Amino acid sequence: MATKYQSLRGTKDILPEDSRTWRYVEGKISDIFARFGYQEIRTPIFEMTELFVRSIGASTDIVNKEMYTFPDKKGRSLTLRPEGTAPVVRAYIQNQLYQKDEVLKLYYKGPFFRYERPQAGRERQFHQFGVEVLGASSPAIDAEIIYLGCFILKSLGLDNAKLLLGSVGCSDCRPAYEKLIVSTLKESTSKLCDDCQKRYKTNPLRMLDCKNEDCKKQLKKIPSFAGSLCDDCKKYLNETEELLKLLEVSYTISPHLVRGLDYYTRTTFEFVYSGLGAQSTVIGGGRYNNLIKEFGGPSVSACGFAGGMERLISVLKNEGKIPSLSDGLDVFIAQIPANTETAGKGDECFKTAFKLLQEIRCFKISADMDYRNGSLKSQFRKANKLKASYVIVIGEDEIKKGIVKLKDMKTGNEENIKLDEATSKLKEKF
Numbered sequence: 001m002a003t004k005y006q007s008l009r010g011t012k013d014i015l016p017e018d019s020r021t022w023r024y025v026e027g028k029i030s031d032i033f034a035r036f037g038y039q040e041i042r043t044p045i046f047e048m049t050e051l052f053v054r055s056i057g058a059s060t061d062i063v064n065k066e067m068y069t070f071p072d073k074k075g076r077s078l079t080l081r082p083e084g085t086a087p088v089v090r091a092y093i094q095n096q097l098y099q100k101d102e103v104l105k106l107y108y109k110g111p112f113f114r115y116e117r118p119q120a121g122r123e124r125q126f127h128q129f130g131v132e133v134l135g136a137s138s139p140a141i142d143a144e145i146i147y148l149g150c151f152i153l154k155s156l157g158l159d160n161a162k163l164l165l166g167s168v169g170c171s172d173c174r175p176a177y178e179k180l181i182v183s184t185l186k187e188s189t190s191k192l193c194d195d196c197q198k199r200y201k202t203n204p205l206r207m208l209d210c211k212n213e214d215c216k217k218q219l220k221k222i223p224s225f226a227g228s229l230c231d232d233c234k235k236y237l238n239e240t241e242e243l244l245k246l247l248e249v250s251y252t253i254s255p256h257l258v259r260g261l262d263y264y265t266r267t268t269f270e271f272v273y274s275g276l277g278a279q280s281t282v283i284g285g286g287r288y289n290n291l292i293k294e295f296g297g298p299s300v301s302a303c304g305f306a307g308g309m310e311r312l313i314s315v316l317k318n319e320g321k322i323p324s325l326s327d328g329l330d331v332f333i334a335q336i337p338a339n340t341e342t343a344g345k346g347d348e349c350f351k352t353a354f355k356l357l358q359e360i361r362c363f364k365i366s367a368d369m370d371y372r373n374g375s376l377k378s379q380f381r382k383a384n385k386l387k388a389s390y391v392i393v394i395g396e397d398e399i400k401k402g403i404v405k406l407k408d409m410k411t412g413n414e415e416n417i418k419l420d421e422a423t424s425k426l427k428e429k430f
């Protein structure tokens with residue numbers, strides 16, 4: 001049957017078979033975040049538009065082309081969150097979290113929204129897991145955050161991600177680098193795409209993130225940022241590298257890693273997977289030392305990353321790293337005769353089964369039954385489909401004797417047990 005309504009382009013249903021994988025991956029990631037001392041934060045799905053314009057940057061693709069922005073009933077401009085850093089910074093300042101802890105380690109996960117052209121690994125509603133460490137500037141934080149990204153990928157069985165590391169300097173050294181970009185491309189501006197021609201005038205650094213092939217050819221001429229860093233930024237990068245080496249994290253220095261958001265200062269990094277096609281970045285992040293102050297908060301720095309769930313799961317599937325995740329049921333209750341029409345009308349079999357079912361569930365044992373009027377054979381079919389470990393059979397004869405039949409579905413062994421001892425017997429098994 002075809003439905004009249006379809007999910008919107010760039011959005012996907014996560015069906016039960018897939019949600020098992022999602023739960024597995026999310027569970028592993030949340031455990032690792034906790035192990036590294038992070039606490040969860042949940043921010044609203046929508047915020048004031050200005051929050052994103054001012055943090056991500058007015059000349060970025062996200063703000064220019066990709067935001068889901070709409071007026072509310074009072075005419076205020078709201079936006080579905082395209083990323084998590086700005087909302088976390090907003091919450092950090094609004095709730096004065098800086099008073100609770102000098103260095104706060106937060107993590108988040110959930111849906112994000114960008115109006116991009118959908119393709120493999122690029123959705124309009126996608127899901128991120130991310131961390132932000134707010135309140136301190138130390139290469140040890142950058143190194144630990146990068147190590148954490150590495151740790152997550154390795155724990156899920158992925159060890160061939162390429163880590164790209166860069167630095168976008170600070171407000172002291174960036175202007176000189178921007179001048180260098182402008183002078184390097186002076187003769188070739190006509191070969192740049194329309195967007196880059198604008199960026200050339202308004203935000204030259206942003207050109208380095210352009211995905212247009214013709215632009216990429218021109219951008220190769222631009223020297224690496226590393227050569228233009230001021231002494232402090234150079235030292236910071238060297239110290240971060242030293243710590244990464246200490247932790248045996250291999251990386252490649254990327255000459256132009258500016259990423260798609262304007263708030264970065266100093267460290268930028270990405271974990272990329274070659275098998276993913278055009279959308280190869282699984283995790284991306286960096287340091288942002290000015291954002292908290294610019295938003296009216298204390299003068300403290302921060303660093304973080306976010307990973308894409310859809311891309312991560314796709315890599316895990318490609319690499320065969322999803323273990324077989326059986327969501328099997330512990331106990332299935334079958335009844336003879338199976339007659340739900342008489343349920344509640346004195347059918348002893350149904351009533352006994354129905355009551356026992358709820359009792360079993362109270363002991364954290366997963367249990368279910370068939371609510372249709374199926375034959376015993378069809379009930380066993382259903383038990384198999386649900387991958388039940390045990391089936392309890394309740395029939396009129398059994399009720400008269402005060403017993404039920406317990407079948408071990410793995411071994412095929414059957415035993416009669418007393419009805420009033422059924423739950424305690426099951427408790428021993430789980």
Ligand code: HAM
Pocket residue numbers: 082083084085114116121122123124125126127128130131132259260261281282283284285286287303304305306307308309310311
């Ligand atoms: P981002 O690189 O824009 O960074 O996004 C992080 C990750 O989200 C990407 O590496 C990718 O895996 C995933 N992602 C982004 N857009 C899409 C999409 N349309 N469809 C599927 N997956 C997508 C940030 O969002 C920063 N807030 C990261 C950060 C945190 N920096 C510092 N702290």
